[in-house]
Amino acid sequence: MGTDRLHHLDAGIGSRLPRGSTPILDRLLATGPPLELTDWSLAPAALELVLARIGPDVAEIVECGSGASTIAIARLLAARGHGRLHSLEHDRGWARETRHRLAAEGIAGSARVLEAPLRPHPLAEPGYEWYDRRALAELPRRIDLLLVDGPPAGEPALERARYPALPVLAARLRRGATVILDDAGRAGEAWVLDRWRRAGIGFDCRASDPVAIGCMFPPTARGGSGRLDTERKE
């Protein structure tokens, strides 16, 4: 499988939505302790988009960067009774905190936080790091949905930090898998999207959108004009 199977599905929507426009999130918020959405968290509109993509056929979810999104997704999976979230987290203390919250709500069976310190990675840009490959060995071989919201990339010196997610995990994304990149309106994420796109990935979004959503489709359907250096080629 190659990353040329990532096809534009739709662009994200803004975070300033009218009241009542995040129905899935609103329902989940009512089913547990208060869920604090901070500046670190996915915006409510972005989280709603992610939750809406978790259809009945989505069982294995991988998230880069844990937090409120981990709890919300786990609540949804626990409520419907199937599926599992695997969340990569570089910060040991934050991983512990998120695990604690999952356990306190009794939903730890639906999500696990994999501690993955940032380390030099062959697919990272020079000077950048990505999640420890030992943690990646714990991820499922077949991923239905990939949410890229880490490592932190909010500062200019970190803005290319999220690039490796797709090339590293592409070989595990099943046909039709959803890939979501948060903060798609930022310069760094725009660069990441452009690199993915120039590598032959049809991943389209408007620059101002906070979230970009793509869908992997069969290699033969697109012809694959380009290649991405993937984990398998190392």
Ligand SMILES: C[S@@+](CC[C@H](N)C(=O)[O-])C[C@H]1O[C@@H](n2cnc3c(N)ncnc32)[C@H](O)[C@@H]1O
């Ligand atoms: C963009 S955040 C990920 C947020 C997560 N996906 C969510 O929606 O809540 C990237 C990293 O910031 C850190 N982080 C997340 N929430 C935090 C918080 N409330 N305070 C401090 N650090 C946080 C974690 O290390 C996380 O991996």
